[in-house]
Amino acid sequence: MTRILIAFCILFALTACENEDNLSPQNSTESINASLTLPDGLIITEFVEEGRDKTAIFSPFTFLFNSDGSVVASKTGTSINGTYLVFRDDGRVELRMDFPESSELYELSDDWYFISQSGNTIRFEDSGDKLVFQQQ
Known part of the structure; x- marks a missing residue:
């Protein structure tokens, strides 16, 4: 026995x-970054939060996602610096963005679940909220 x-x-x-x-x-951040490309010159073409379309607030910004984990959002006369991370959690690819609380982009600070990438369009969602980027 x-x-x-x-x-x-x-x-x-x-x-x-x-x-x-x-x-x-596939569970490493490096391979996820390779499979989810965030090209330069992205703009928000759709942002819906709690059922309200807030696209017009964010559409003037152009987003540059740098390889060092920083993101810069610019519009005429304004640049806002933040951070981002692409990672896998519970088998799903996520984009985490963080912008300063005092900035007009703070509402984007969240973990966004990757939905799809087709052509120049990248779609995310979180609890019914929608975020869609498109390359200019």
Whole structure:
């Protein structure tokens, strides 16, 4: 009986180690960044929050997502600096953006779930809210 218990423990330990060693590279931030390209010159073509269309507030801004995790949103006479991160959580690709609380872009500070990328359009959503970027 003791030998069976020891064999079971060894088998369990080997299986647990094997699962950790076989983590998919798709779970790394690097490969997600490669599969979700945020090109230069993105504008917001749709932003709906809590059922209200707020696109007009954000559409004048052009977004530049830099490789160092910074994002700069510019419109005539104004530039707002923020940060972003593309990552995988619970099997879904997300875009996290953070802008200063005092800025007019603060409402975009959230974790946005990636929905699709088609041509020059990238779609995100979060709890019914919609965010759509398009390259100029």
